[in-house]
Amino acid sequence: MSNTNNTPESQDTQQSSQASQKTQESRKSNNSQKVQGTQGSRRPRPMEVLREARAQLAELTGMTAESVSSFEQTEGGWALEVEVLELERVPDTMSLMASYQVELDDEGQLTGYRRVRRYERGRADTRGGR
Structure with missing residues (x-):
């Protein structure tokens, strides 16, 4: 069996990876909302x-x-x-x-x-x- 250490450096890498993934998901969500808004879903005033x-x-x-x-x-x-x-x-x-x-x-x-x-x-x- 191998012994893996949970060092502060590995924790920083994991947190950075998770933050990057959340940012990408947020961007995808915002982009899909913008596309839906421009596809004629709103009648002009x-x-x-x-x-x-x-x-x-x-x-x-x-x-x-x-x-x-x-x-x-x-x-x-x-x-x-x-x-x-x-x-x-x-x-x-x-x-x-x-x-x-x-x-x-x-x-x-x-x-x-x-x-x-x-x-x-x-x-x-x-x-x-x-």
């Missing part, structure tokens, strides 16, 4: 959706998105109506504006848009007022 929709529409059309006049969450994502400056004129009240219906998926990525009306900035809306 409404303000994130609004900002992203305006930015995406402006990038696609090259026109300035001025405001969002309608916003709702749907089964498949989000639906918005965005007011866009289509043609800037002087005086400003003669500028041409347009309303665009914008659809986004659950993650807030633009899936489609279409212009639903065009009007001069200074004109009152005649919809439903007849």
